[in-house]
Amino acid sequence: MMNQNESEKTLIQNLEEFATEQGIDCVWLDTDPKYIPVSDPKDRVVFMNKNWEYGEKSSFALAYGIEAVIHENSSVDDLNGYAQDLIKESKHYIRI
Secondary structure, three states: OOOHHHHHHHHHHHHHHHHHHOOOEEEEEOOOOOOOOEEEOOOOEEEEEOOOOOHHHHHHHHHHHHHHHHOOOOOHHHHHHHHHHHHHHHHOOOOO
């Protein structure tokens, strides 16, 4: 049985694999905890912060960033929904 940290790591790995399949790079930076994750649809990249003060939300931030690249002209509400759906799909590949 996986603990919470192992489950979260596996979820992030699944999200990164999905991003790679979509031609999206995920870059993890070692920076100030106040810096939020951001995405750049033009360059198809998501920048994540290893030290982010809300690290427990990293999987959602990563999913949101991926969906922001895929659906670059979508509203915030739409992107939230896409990110939630992507996390649900990615969790199906995790054995708890």
